[in-house]
Amino acid sequence: MARVRYIGPEPVTVPELGEFEIQPDQVVEVPDERFDAYVCQSRTWESVEEPGARAAAKKTAAKAAPKGSDD
Numbered sequence: 001m002a003r004v005r006y007i008g009p010e011p012v013t014v015p016e017l018g019e020f021e022i023q024p025d026q027v028v029e030v031p032d033e034r035f036d037a038y039v040c041q042s043r044t045w046e047s048v049e050e051p052g053a054r055a056a057a058k059k060t061a062a063k064a065a066p067k068g069s070d071d
Contacts, residue, residue, distance in 0.1 A: 001029040003049040004038045 006012065006028065011021045017028055030038055032051035039047045 002032050002035040002047075002051040002053070003027055003029050004035070004045045005048050006044065007046055008044045 004027070006022045006024060006026050008024060011023050013019065013021055014028075016034070017030065022028055027048050035047075035051050038045040
């Protein structure tokens with residue numbers, strides 16, 4: 001899941017994200033395939049974590065970990 005920050009002026013409810021109110025400056029997770037639909041609204045949303053960023057970070061961390069260092 002990607003993450004975006006709501007930068008609008010007032011709380012909103014986004015049906016696809018659930019029935020809770022999203023506050024200004026709140027970071028929420030959005031489906032990777034819907035990320036572009038949020039960040040294209042640059043007056044309302046900003047990118048915090050792009051789709052696949054966590055998977056890439058885990059892969060990089062796994063490669064960087066020395067073998068046999070789990071003592």
